[in-house]
Amino acid sequence: MEHIIKQTIEKLNLPSVQFADVRITKTDNESIYFQNGFLRHYGSDMDSFAIGIRVLIKGCWGFAGSRNVTPTNIDKLIKTAITNAEKGSLFITNPVNFKALQATVASNHHVPEINPFSMDQDEKMNLLSRLANKIKPQDKIVHSMLMAQFMRQEKIYVNTEGTFSHTSHYNTLPMMMVVAADGGQIQSRTWPGHMSGARGGFELFEKQKFEQNTDHIIKEATDLLTAPMITDERADLIIGNGHLALQLHESVGHATEADRIFGMEISYAGKTFIKPSMLGNFQYGSDLVTIYSDSSNPRGMGYHPVDDEGVPGKRVDIIKNGILKDQQTSRHIAQMLDLEPSSNMKASYGDDMPLVRMTNFCLAPVKGSLADLIAETEHGYLVDFTKTWSIDDNRNNFQFTTEIGYKIEAGKITGIVKEPTYFGITKDFWNSCDRICGPEEWELHGTFHCGKGEPGQAMQLSHGVAPARFKNINVKVSY
Amino acid sequence: MTEILQYIHTMLSQYSELKYVINYKTWQTDFLRFFHSQTNYNISKESIAIGVSIYKGKRNYSFNIDNPDAANIDVAVEKALDIIDSLPEDPDFVDIETDLTIAEYSSTVNNILAIPLEQKTKVLQHIADAVRGFNFEIYGTFICNFESTRILNSNGIDKVSTTSPIYLEVKAVHNESQVTVLETFGGEDFSRFDLADFTDRLTQKVRYGCGEIVDVEAGHYDVVLAPRCIAEFVQYLSGSMSAQSLDQKSSYFEDRIDEQVFPEYINITDDPTDPDVITSSYNGDGHIYRPLKLVENGVYRAFMCSNYYAHKTGLPKNGNTGNCLVLKEGDKTLEQMIGSIKYGIYVSSLHYMNFMNVKETSLTGLTRDGTFLIEDGKITKVINNLRFTERITRILKSITMLENRGFTIPFSGNYEFFGIETVKAPHVLVKDFNVTSSTNTI
Numbered sequence: 001m002e003h004i005i006k007q008t009i010e011k012l013n014l015p016s017v018q019f020a021d022v023r024i025t026k027t028d029n030e031s032i033y034f035q036n037g038f039l040r041h042y043g044s045d046m047d048s049f050a051i052g053i054r055v056l057i058k059g060c061w062g063f064a065g066s067r068n069v070t071p072t073n074i075d076k077l078i079k080t081a082i083t084n085a086e087k088g089s090l091f092i093t094n095p096v097n098f099k100a101l102q103a104t105v106a107s108n109h110h111v112p113e114i115n116p117f118s119m120d121q122d123e124k125m126n127l128l129s130r131l132a133n134k135i136k137p138q139d140k141i142v143h144s145m146l147m148a149q150f151m152r153q154e155k156i157y158v159n160t161e162g163t164f165s166h167t168s169h170y171n172t173l174p175m176m177m178v179v180a181a182d183g184g185q186i187q188s189r190t191w192p193g194h195m196s197g198a199r200g201g202f203e204l205f206e207k208q209k210f211e212q213n214t215d216h217i218i219k220e221a222t223d224l225l226t227a228p229m230i231t232d233e234r235a236d237l238i239i240g241n242g243h244l245a246l247q248l249h250e251s252v253g254h255a256t257e258a259d260r261i262f263g264m265e266i267s268y269a270g271k272t273f274i275k276p277s278m279l280g281n282f283q284y285g286s287d288l289v290t291i292y293s294d295s296s297n298p299r300g301m302g303y304h305p306v307d308d309e310g311v312p313g314k315r316v317d318i319i320k321n322g323i324l325k326d327q328q329t330s331r332h333i334a335q336m337l338d339l340e341p342s343s344n345m346k347a348s349y350g351d352d353m354p355l356v357r358m359t360n361f362c363l364a365p366v367k368g369s370l371a372d373l374i375a376e377t378e379h380g381y382l383v384d385f386t387k388t389w390s391i392d393d394n395r396n397n398f399q400f401t402t403e404i405g406y407k408i409e410a411g412k413i414t415g416i417v418k419e420p421t422y423f424g425i426t427k428d429f430w431n432s433c434d435r436i437c438g439p440e441e442w443e444l445h446g447t448f449h450c451g452k453g454e455p456g457q458a459m460q461l462s463h464g465v466a467p468a469r470f471k472n473i474n475v476k477v478s479y
Numbered sequence: 480m481t482e483i484l485q486y487i488h489t490m491l492s493q494y495s496e497l498k499y500v501i502n503y504k505t506w507q508t509d510f511l512r513f514f515h516s517q518t519n520y521n522i523s524k525e526s527i528a529i530g531v532s533i534y535k536g537k538r539n540y541s542f543n544i545d546n547p548d549a550a551n552i553d554v555a556v557e558k559a560l561d562i563i564d565s566l567p568e569d570p571d572f573v574d575i576e577t578d579l580t581i582a583e584y585s586s587t588v589n590n591i592l593a594i595p596l597e598q599k600t601k602v603l604q605h606i607a608d609a610v611r612g613f614n615f616e617i618y619g620t621f622i623c624n625f626e627s628t629r630i631l632n633s634n635g636i637d638k639v640s641t642t643s644p645i646y647l648e649v650k651a652v653h654n655e656s657q658v659t660v661l662e663t664f665g666g667e668d669f670s671r672f673d674l675a676d677f678t679d680r681l682t683q684k685v686r687y688g689c690g691e692i693v694d695v696e697a698g699h700y701d702v703v704l705a706p707r708c709i710a711e712f713v714q715y716l717s718g719s720m721s722a723q724s725l726d727q728k729s730s731y732f733e734d735r736i737d738e739q740v741f742p743e744y745i746n747i748t749d750d751p752t753d754p755d756v757i758t759s760s761y762n763g764d765g766h767i768y769r770p771l772k773l774v775e776n777g778v779y780r781a782f783m784c785s786n787y788y789a790h791k792t793g794l795p796k797n798g799n800t801g802n803c804l805v806l807k808e809g810d811k812t813l814e815q816m817i818g819s820i821k822y823g824i825y826v827s828s829l830h831y832m833n834f835m836n837v838k839e840t841s842l843t844g845l846t847r848d849g850t851f852l853i854e855d856g857k858i859t860k861v862i863n864n865l866r867f868t869e870r871i872t873r874i875l876k877s878i879t880m881l882e883n884r885g886f887t888i889p890f891s892g893n894y895e896f897f898g899i900e901t902v903k904a905p906h907v908l909v910k911d912f913n914v915t916s917s918t919n920t921i
Contacts, residue, residue: 067526068546088600330828388833396919478913
């Protein structure tokens, strides 16, 4: 890989090329899916190479990508990328331009505790079969699934400024779900929720306590069939980590991707309510709220020593004590906003065009335990485990439903509610945050499926969160 | 037969105890993305891959190989044979697809070659020039794919299908207010693209977009849903029309076959023979894809059912996947529909819908790309984007008028191979549509 990529970047050192970069990935994927206790699918995609060549000519990006990394094909891709830039420049009024960066040479190779690709096959299948069997249909449970996705990716990135980065990592997405039915009604519970992806290997099944939670989700799914819905108009909500990660993702993470400011994502992902003039003065949240992008944390799936545009990994405060301070940027967009690039350009595979993406996008912890927070809540709900999520084109109006809510009265959990649904406006919501738990409750959650860009890319990324309380939130939705 | 395909077919056929499915796919895309009436980037991508599923008794294992050659096929097959005996069984598996019917041949033009980049930028320049006078710029994508799939299996299936979809999505955005309007073209035949008509339709929306911007309160409104909107609702509902959802107890249509579920003027067909839609010859297993009436005169008729779920549920298999949905048009003009509304809303497009309870078909989502106020039978103002919380089945039950013309609406699957499919639908008038909040933004 190293030899191929160095040869390729040499061929792009042409007078007409303002900037070029090349990335090659070698990826292994394995997916395992049990349905109703039985193995329904076991598939793999191993040693998958992908290469992408990006060139900037006359202020226009041209890109060519392929899964074929033979020298002949790479020569063809170079020509295609150049042609795409040259022809695209015929429809350009504001050429792309950005400041040069010093070359970075970096290397990082992550090793999981239990390598899912080389571990004993029987051991792997025995654990998964046992879990799947424990949640198979029984009593009111009519459907169940257990899934695991394992990914190993090696990447080499080079650019015409001399940057060279060689990395490898393992990510895992484990999840299980049960569906309970009674008459025409169904209710579901997952564990550990939709944000269960993490940097690591097979050890995540133990770390995320799957074995200890099979009976728990069966009981809760069954109990939800007869649980009431929230009847309040407004309520104080404590949001648990699994769901708060998604709230953060949707209403702050995507909103602060600065390519949206300039309409570069209008055709698919959308815009943002944020304007450049808000930087430095917009009260995004209460003064408790500090939110940062941190591609320098190796525990998260968004870690990189260098991003896919040659910017070294770093921590950037996006919101500091409630005030909007910075954005997630590319080098081009950072220049447009007069900011330093934030190291957020990422491509999912080698043959993908890099885009402004979240890396490890985190809510800073403040103080106290979740138990303390519940004890201090007079009337409200602890909601967790995302069921439905939706947010508008500008990332301003959101509505979420979680699988379960725990009713809190006088500082104690007194029962459960089904399908708790809340909605709000991003700024108002984050300004209503009056408590954020401390470092002891702070966890990284993550997804394999953050969709953005066209052609679409699914990004693996993490969110660090601690449970937080939001006051007087609208929880009544009639339909 | 492609050499590499012959290689793996011959290798696997030596194992009489195995059943297998081989899916060989070549794919290319040329992808122009533009913003602020200029190129954002041009992307060309390609891939060649073989996907193989091997069955031994009731055990199965699948693997995919990008850029396959004899060496990596040998490694993958050896691993598969090594692993399959150690896997648990799937008691519901009976057999792989047996349908040997071959679709009628139709030639496919490679639109990547037929619509070169110069032509694409010329089209976009024309559209950009048309809206610039209104202080709008264009944003969007112009995509051509070319894709060929060959499916072989040990039951004798050997089928080829080729498709070359085109997807043009143009959003015109006002430079100051950010009011956005949308026009799209989708299909496989670029000769059906009428640039003048496309530009006229977009420009008309731009004119509406120059109006005053207002908010409306949450509540129930009579709405005219653009074809894109009702098409998307029907797409979401079609998940409930699959045997898989029935098996998973999540289908609204459980125990509703032959029941009157919608008004008698609602007809929904999954119809790959409609010349306006992007067609499919076969489903992913290789079963032929033929028209299937899902809702006929308001009566629910059939589940879309693959080979696996036919064995599992006992329903007849049909090869339909809901990729060619058509909501039959009615007898009203758009002007009649808007003209019949005293105070209501025109919705151009939807955004970020998600089910709250899939069996009940309850969901939430938002309007996007042009939401307009209708007063005294005319579009008068722009409305901020709105959130709705509804049941799709209630929306279909509340349709009182359908337009006398169907539009082909392209939707992109977006991930992996950027699959493009179309739904054909007319404008519809829906009574008492449930708007639950405003986004305060355009």
